[in-house]
Amino acid sequence: MVLDPHRWLELRRFRGLYESGAMSLREISKETGLNRRTVGKYLSTEAPLAPPRRTVNGKPRSRVADEVAPLIDAMLRSEILLKGAVIHERLVAEYGFTGNYQRVKMYLQEARPRVADELGISPGELAGLHRRFEVIPGAQVQVDWGDEGRVLAHVGIPRVYSFHMTLSYSRDPFCCFTTSQDLETFFDCHRRAFVHFGGVPMTAVYDRTKTVVRRHVAPGEAVPLHPEAVAFSGHYDFDIDVLAAYRPTGKGRVERQVLIVRDHVLAGRAFSSIEEMDAASTAWVPLRRAKIHGTHGEVIGHRAVRDHMALRPLPQSPYMVCDRHLRHVGKDCLVAFDANLYSVPARRVRPRQLVEIRATKSQVMLHSTAPDRHGQTLLATHPRAVGRGAVIKDEGHWDGLPRGDNRRVTTGDVPAQPRHREGLGDEARPLMALLNRASAARIEVGRRPLSVYDELTGTRPFTSKSTPENLSRAS
Structure with a gap:
């Protein structure tokens, strides 16, 4: 009997109970509804731990990645730690592969240990390993933040952060302290670091901080950069290198510096301001430069001279980040x-x-x-x-908006006096008075009987009797 993968996963939950003796095969069979022999087969120590693959007509089901499996194996033999996203990207670009990244990732789960075994590398040796790299002078700096906590809480500053920039070739450090990690502060620290080093490197390495990356994307996709980060790097003429997510080993030089600054600058000391912390860091830098670095075996200050000479010059005017x-x-x-x-x-x-x-x-x-x-x-x-x-x-x-301090009210007891405009004659003033309700109400209007208008027009009221005398007069 071949189990469905979902039923197999359900049965696998009872493996620990069966091995410890807490449940018998009969009890597990009753709980899962499977035959006791089937339960014993898949829970026995000799049975494989991987779920059985579905078959069609007794033949193994083909996978999308099987057609490029030899290519993937060849890539792993050349570099066993090659990332799945890089393999998928190369398969698509160079071989026209149409499968998605997840198919390649699933194949790598069984292919990487197998190829490692062929190369004589045990699976445990792959954990925690990474590729080492070296750079030429002036080629790269690594940037990172450190959270120093409530070291200034006694003076009302709730949290302090440390900004670190390290030249990758010489390990020459720069460190300053801030109370914020916002966009303006982040790139203001860059300006201070470039002045400290006397120039600009060719590349800056970052993790996926929101001041550099606009949003997170899936593995293998292009990382969208923050517009201000692009503008800042263009003004100072350096390239931005963003690491993959959860890969701090890609900037291990600056990661190590964060710990060194805490041990040599902050530990066992009390500060009352950010300026005091910056001054302590500045005083420590010459001591650090006098040390012989354990990796490259040279005095950091001597190697830093070559690093500084290879840096690009600073621009004439700084870029103000908004x-x-x-x-x-x-x-x-x-x-x-x-x-x-x-x-x-x-x-x-x-x-x-x-x-x-x-x-x-x-x-x-x-x-x-x-x-x-x-x-x-x-x-x-x-x-x-x-x-x-x-x-x-x-x-x-x-200016030009209505003001609230020039509104007026009246009870109506005192008649409002009309305001006469300059340049108006006496004959126009009665007309202006009509615009004021109080003045118009007091204008005396002459009263005349209607017969006066009949006389003026030469007509008689309809109520009067018509006589030859009146008709002759009307004609």
């Missing part, structure tokens, strides 16, 4: 951002208009999404508010 957001304009000409309100000129916006906010660490700039007739998009610039609930406004932005 955190960009889209917000709607309220009816009060205020735009909400980061729990604060900022004003925009009333004559250049309309309610519910979408505007772009470009925020730095010290300023908030509001831009329209389309340029005006002069080609300008900037609407307003304000200093960035500290805290929450602040209203940052320019009184000139509200």
